[in-house]
Amino acid sequence: xxxxxxxxxxxxxxxxxxxxxxxxxxxxxxxxxxxxxxxxxxxxxxxxxxxxxxxxxxxxxxxxxxxxxxxxxxxxxxxxxxxxxxxxxxxxxxxxxxxxxxxxxxxxxxxxxxxxxxxxxxxxxxxxxxxxxxxxxxxxxxxxxxxxxxxxxxxxxxxxxxxxxxxxxxxxxxxxxxxxxxxxxxxxxxxxxxxxxxxxxxxxxxxxxxxxxx
Numbered sequence: 576x577x578x579x580x581x582x583x584x585x586x587x588x589x590x591x592x593x594x595x596x597x598x599x600x601x602x603x604x605x606x607x608x609x610x611x612x613x614x615x616x617x618x619x620x621x622x623x624x625x626x627x628x629x630x631x632x633x634x635x636x637x638x639x640x641x642x643x644x645x646x647x648x649x650x651x652x653x654x655x656x657x658x659x660x661x662x663x664x665x666x667x668x669x670x671x672x673x674x675x676x677x678x679x680x681x682x683x684x685x686x687x688x689x690x691x692x693x694x695x696x697x698x699x700x701x702x703x704x705x706x707x708x709x710x711x712x713x714x715x716x717x718x719x720x721x722x723x724x725x726x727x728x729x730x731x732x733x734x735x736x737x738x739x740x741x742x743x744x745x746x747x748x749x750x751x752x753x754x755x756x757x758x759x760x761x762x763x764x765x766x767x768x769x770x771x772x773x774x775x776x777x778x779x780x781x782x783x784x785x786x787x788x789x
Contacts, residue, residue: 577663577678584649584685589621591643591661591678593631595671600635604668608643614657615647615682621659622646630664645680653688653783655710656681687711687781689720689744689774691754691788698760703735705754705772705788707742714746718779722754722772727789729768734759739775754788 576596582589593606607630610623617623626645633639643661663676688710696703707720723739724731731737736757744750754772772788 576675577661579679579681581681581683582647583683584647587647587649588644589647589680589682590645591680593641593643593663593678595633595635595637595639596674597637599637600633600668600671602668603633603635604666604671605630605632606666606671606673607664609662609664610645611660611662613659613679614654615659615680617659618648619650620648620657620682621680622648630667647682649685651686652684653686653690653710654684656683658682684711686783687714688783688786689777690786691722691772691774693789696758698734698758700758701760703756703758705756707752707754707774707788709744709746709748709750709782711748713748714744714779714781716746717744718746718777718782719743720752720774720778720782720784721776722774724756725771725773727769727771729770731770732759733761734768735770 576594578592580589615621627643631641658679658681661678663673691705691707720742724737729735738756742752769789774784777784
């Protein structure tokens with residue numbers, strides 16, 4: 576069987592532990608293995624070429640463990656937790672059954688950011704609601720993010736109501752807050768128009784707030 580390890584992106588490596596359970600196996604045996612992408616991909620997030628070489632070899636002693644270690648990449652991408660898999664092949668000794676032929680490695684993203692989505696609404700909708708999300712690791716505690724609107728082809732006071740304010744986050748990764756902007760329905764024939772919601776500052780400097788909502 577193989578475990579399902581969870582590591583921080585900055586740990587450098589992730590290790591699967593494969594365990595022989597049930598009974599001793601005379602003469603030992605080997606198990607080949609391969610890797611498979613999940614939301615983590617090779618070589619952007621993990622490096623299969625630098626991993627333990629297949630197969631792993633067992634002496635055959637009950638409760639014996641062998642390890643498969645893979646380098647992981649500490650990048651600056653805001654990607655959330657991501658995973659990949661190790662798939663165990665058929666043991667060289669036919670008496671050995673692979674009870675759990677797949678292990679899942681979860682890489683916890685260590686890049687903290689506040690992201691805001693882009694939306695499209697009809698002019699007569701009345702409002703436009705943006706979703707603002709905390710991704711990456713948990714913060715040390717609650718924090719705030721300030722925002723303000725900015726004109727593009729749509730202008731404040733004519734096409735939408737200018738707005739600014741402060742969002743309060745719990746500090747738990749995945750927390751979502753919303754910003755609702757009033758849309759002004761005029762009678763002009765003017766085509767599609769856009770404006771921006773900018774994240775202007777935060778009380779917690781670990782967060783990247785460079786994302787912009789449109």
